[in-house]
Amino acid sequence: MSLTLEHVSRSVDNQRWIVDASLSFEPGSFNVLLGRTLSGKTSLMRLMAGLDRPDQGRVLMNGEDVTGRPVRQRNVSMVYQQFINYPTLSVFENIASPLRQARMNEQEIRQKVHQTAQMLRIEPFLQRLPLELSGGQQQRTAMARALVKDAELILFDEPLVNLDYKLREELRQEMRALFASRHCIAVYATTEPNEALALGGTTTILHEGCIVQSGATAQVYHQPRTVLAAELFSEPPINLIDGRISGNEVSFAGAVHFAMNADLRRIGDGEYRFGVRPSHISLVPSNDDDLELAVLVELAEISGSETFLHVRNEHFRIILHLPGVHEYHVDTPIRVFIPTHKLFVFDSAGQLVQAPGAREARIA
């Protein structure tokens, strides 16, 4: 089954929650909605499910207009942030509830519940009550209920946000495996760019109710069409530096000058915003076109196996994302190296002029 939104809009109390959204999801696809809090992710999902009706535009399922059709008459499942289960029913009955509603026979119910519970690794807990389980197991129960009934459309509204990061890591990977073999459309809302990347499939970036960009996840990440898309799809935030190109030279903040490489030579003179991803900046020179900057360490944030290094000098504030553990005292002077062939270039209106071309792959 396919799902299409055509110029869908919705306002509440004169506030525009969703503005002219057009999207199309293929059968069997996994689709991420990425956006900050209040960007419209939940509102858009409610329109997809039929929980709300758009003021304008149409919703099509398999080409058929279902715009006014209520959620009960659609084959849709939803999983929420909060672990929502029936507290007085056993885990088995929680998972079985959509099948009982559909009046499936007992033997088939038993088989489907066990199969789904096994997939989500909660089979040993089928006789317990949800509140006797850990948070991760409670959310697995809610997911099992959504998956058991072969819905055509499954909507996940930040389902992992209330779990600790180790559980998130595990469940995220299971999700990919779970959906690899299914034919339904999955839509998954998240505020975290790294979660979108980990889940793969397609990504639609939302901001203030508008679709900023939509496409295959890797493509949206590597070819953001605007500064906004690059900013929203980067964690830690992409570094943005104002600069100008004139002749054969690029200057940043009127203070740092460097010769243009072949990629940048195609761009005309003028004012631009340059973007560089935190993971592309290093502490040691690695390319002949590196731009060297002297900076002070503002803070080294260490996340177990990686380090987010905040640095600054009188002109710039930059974040580096480094693999491994790097311990620094606040205000230590260091040098950082920006590979100029990894620069994104945006024009003054914020439109992408150039994305870094993938150089020939190298083996380190």
Place this chain on the structure above:
Amino acid sequence: MAEIRLQHLAHSYTRNPGSVDDYALRELEHVWAQGGAYALLGPSGCGKSTLLNIISGLLSPSHGQVLFDGKVVNELSPQARNIAQVFQFPVVYDTMSVFDNLAFPLRNQGLDEARVRSKVAEIAEVLDLGATLNKKARNLSADEKQKVSMGRGLVRDDVSAILFDEPLTVIDPHLKWKLRRKLKQIHEQFNITMIYVTHDQLEASTFADKIAVMYAGQIVQFGTPRELFERPRHTFVGYFIGSPGMNLIDVQAQPGGVGFAGVHLPLPEVVQAYLASTPATRLQVGIRPEFVQLREAPFDDAHQARVVDVEDLGTYRILTLALDGVALKVRLGEDRVIPQGQAWISFPAQWLMLYADDVLVEAGP
């Protein structure tokens, strides 16, 4: 200012504890040196809140002693211990101004108003609260309120330690790093023992010079962020620190080293000698995804593995491999070619750890 020493410390919430399972804290010896920046890191239920409450004086331990600068303080209240605490939710006097909030502990001590004024001004400057001194505390943002809570601990000259209990929970994500920086600066400026309790590896490793990792009522490692990453002394530390965590594989002792399925891993002679005599029932090797060597073609004594899954995280990838049926994760940089179907991997001796009953077997003397 104080050194905090925990001696034969254990705690059980049951009256007559029998087995180790009855203990929220199993017996431990530990020293927090005067002036250190420490973190207490662990998942929920590991015992870190119990330990924090025992240090602060909210809870009296069922076994052992808490010593501040050599004096037993088991029966002393938090006030008597001069402990300042910063909780998840900022504790401020809403109707008082920021100035009066910061002055409160000093006026309680009967300090003269001129001293109060200079002390408050000094702390307000350190915390960037200067512009808010005349505002009512209820009009502050969450991060400003949390800074006021901290400031009330810092103004006192006699504070022996500041304890932080998940202090950034209610702070907006984009402001968190600024507050982390502030905390670090404050620690470097003031010579005060600080202990920061959290379940978040980023908070712990960013703040602390040394981290105590807690698991099942025990401190399983006390080390720098680098030590926790490079030489986890317990399998739990390997698993909990890092995303993804350490690869841990069950192995059997073999002549010259250890092995699993059809794979043999040679180990140094000291470790072999240890293996010959150990009563341990479970042996595991551990290696971090960052340290596995991977190439597309055979090399040296590399093992052939099957590529099962590739998770593309934009600027790096996490590969899942099957090595003789055993799953293994490998981190691969953006510029590296992703091997198709097969890959060859090896485990550099420097990064290959051996664990006996979950504890690191040290190769050195």
